[in-house]
Every structure is written in structure tokens, then in C-alpha cells.
Amino acid sequence: MKILVADDDPQILRALRITLRARGYEVLVATDGAAALNQAIEHKPDLYLIDLGMPRLDGVEVIQGLRGWTSAPILVLSGRTGSADKVEALDAGADDYVTKPFGVDELLARIRALTRRGTGGPDAEPLVRIADLTVDLTATTVTREGADGGPPEPVRLTPTEWRILEVLVRNAGRLVTRQTLLQDIWGSEHVTDTGYLRLYLSQLRKKLEPDPAAPRFLLTEPGMGYRFDPAGGAVPGDPAGAAPGEPAGGAVPGDAIG
Structure with a gap:
């Protein structure tokens, strides 16, 4: 199982790399948000451990970027303990949140729980x-x-x-x-x-x-x-986009068309 750890604290990165590798996980690391997204696109990890306070892109921006194409579990590891930070991260697409400092046993249990929960389907290409x-x-x-x-x-x-x-x-x-x-x-x-x-x-x-x-x-x-159809093949049905019996459509809520 491949895990990406994104954190700008070198001591935490080193500790997590040693701990997770000792449990048989393959570990990738990134020290800022942009590097985390690049690693994710290149290697497609099975699970993500994301810090919120990173340079270049913060953790919430990384989560939003990941959720555009992957449903792999995301576990936030952060020193931010406020409920607003937790809600923001979870609303962005994180699956779980652990505050620093944390125990190794708790972290491993959270990882096992997220792994059992599954991802809900294959990832799209970014x-x-x-x-x-x-x-x-x-x-x-x-x-x-x-x-x-x-x-x-x-x-x-x-x-x-x-x-x-x-x-x-x-x-x-x-x-x-x-x-x-x-x-x-x-x-x-x-x-x-x-x-x-x-x-x-x-x-x-x-x-x-x-x-x-x-x-x-x-x-x-x-x-x-x-x-x-990513291959751009033959077109079934009505090319105008309305299936038989669909109404012509009227006012649409929510968008200014441009």
C-alpha cells in the first residue's frame, strides 16, 4: 500500500517515514502543497496524510485539488485544534482528522479504518x-x-x-x-x-x-x-442533447452564463 505524507516539518516526515515503512507501507513524502499534488499525480497513492500548514499550497487547497480526481482516503495531521479548521478540511474532502501530537498506535488504527472503508471506485486521470x-x-x-x-x-x-x-x-x-x-x-x-x-x-x-x-x-x-466518451466514438441518440420526451428547458438557477 502506497501512502503520501505531506508536511513541512522534516522531523515529522522522518518519523512517519520510518514508522510506516516498518509496518510494510510504501512511503512517499512532500514538503509543500505543490510537491504533494505533483507526487500524487505521478504516483497515485492509495492513502494521503496531509498537514494543513504547508507553503506554496496549504493543506485545504491540496485536498481540494486531490478531490478533483481521486477518491483515495485523506487523513489530516495538523496542529490546528479549532473546530473551524476541522470543518473546513472535512468539507474540502478529507476523510478524517488527527491533531498533533498524536500517538503512533492511534495513527495506525485510523489508517487501517480508512483502508477498510475503501475508496468507492477507480480514480480518474487528473x-x-x-x-x-x-x-x-x-x-x-x-x-x-x-x-x-x-x-x-x-x-x-x-x-x-x-x-x-x-x-x-x-x-x-x-x-x-x-x-x-x-x-x-x-x-x-x-x-x-x-x-x-x-x-x-x-x-x-x-x-x-x-x-x-x-x-x-x-x-x-x-x-x-x-x-x-474519451475516445470520441460514434454518437448514439439525438445530437442536440435531449433524450426523447425531455422538455425544452427554461430558466436555470444558479449561474450567469458566459
Whole structure:
């Protein structure tokens, strides 16, 4: 089992490296937040031990970056004891929180508990290509290749457009039902408002598909939902994005379209 330990205290890093290796774990270390994300992308650890007070990127930013593409357990190790710090870390996506100083036996028990709990599915790749676009699940950005070899150009998505795209990309190749998307993004009171999805899928296709009228990547499964095809294969169903019987859609809450 591979564990990434991210902490800017060299003594803690050394102690954890020795302790965890003695228990048979493979240990990776990082001394700042940016290095932690780079290590995570390169090595895809099975579990993360993250300090909150790190340079370059703090622990909460690291957790948010990880949660864009991995469901591996995250255990926070921090000297911050306030409830607000704990809530912020847990809301960002951490699975557990241990305050410093901590006992080795307690730490190992927490690791075993998180390992038994499982991850809930395979990780997505942090960088996903769609034609000339790159979707970065860590940075929550979409960029288009620059003209004539120039720098990449950002593609502006609204927060709701990004959330829909993220769900589809993280479930690449699998059907995501309309009800699942509506509940995850707008809440259970909107599970029948399929017009929202028709409108947003149309907007996403205009921004991301080479030919929005004949989508290759963001596909409709008629009567069921949507599917992201990373290979850009054949298109099932209605290219306009509405499954048979979907309403045309009206006012949509929550976003200014741009």
C-alpha cells in the first residue's frame, strides 16, 4: 500500500517515514502543497496524510485539488485544534482528522479504518484530453491548445457547467443518469427538471465539441442520461442533447452564463 505524507516539518516526515515503512507501507513524502499534488499525480497513492500548514499550497487547497480526481482516503495531521479548521478540511474532502501530537498506535488504527472503508471506485486521470482541449481535474480548468504553438487558452465554464463536466469525466465510459446529475448538482427537488440538463449540455458542447451539432465526447443515451466518451466514438441518440420526451428547458438557477 502506497501512502503520501505531506508536511513541512522534516522531523515529522522522518518519523512517519520510518514508522510506516516498518509496518510494510510504501512511503512517499512532500514538503509543500505543490510537491504533494505533483507526487500524487505521478504516483497515485492509495492513502494521503496531509498537514494543513504547508507553503506554496496549504493543506485545504491540496485536498481540494486531490478531490478533483481521486477518491483515495485523506487523513489530516495538523496542529490546528479549532473546530473551524476541522470543518473546513472535512468539507474540502478529507476523510478524517488527527491533531498533533498524536500517538503512533492511534495513527495506525485510523489508517487501517480508512483502508477498510475503501475508496468507492477507480480514480480518474487528473488530465483528460478532449480533441484540442485539456480538462485538468486537479486545477478545475479547461484549456485549448494555443494557435500556432502558442500558450494554451483558457475555456471559461460556469460553475454548474464545470460540475456537470466533472461528473461525466470522472465516470468516463459509464452512463450517468439524468436523475443522478440533477440530484448531485441541483438537489433532490429538481430530479424531474431534465430541461436544465438539456440546456447545460448544449452549452458545454458549444464550448468543448469540435462540432456541437454532432457531438463525439458528450453523448446522450436516449431516455436514460449522458455519457462521456474519451475516445470520441460514434454518437448514439439525438445530437442536440435531449433524450426523447425531455422538455425544452427554461430558466436555470444558479449561474450567469458566459
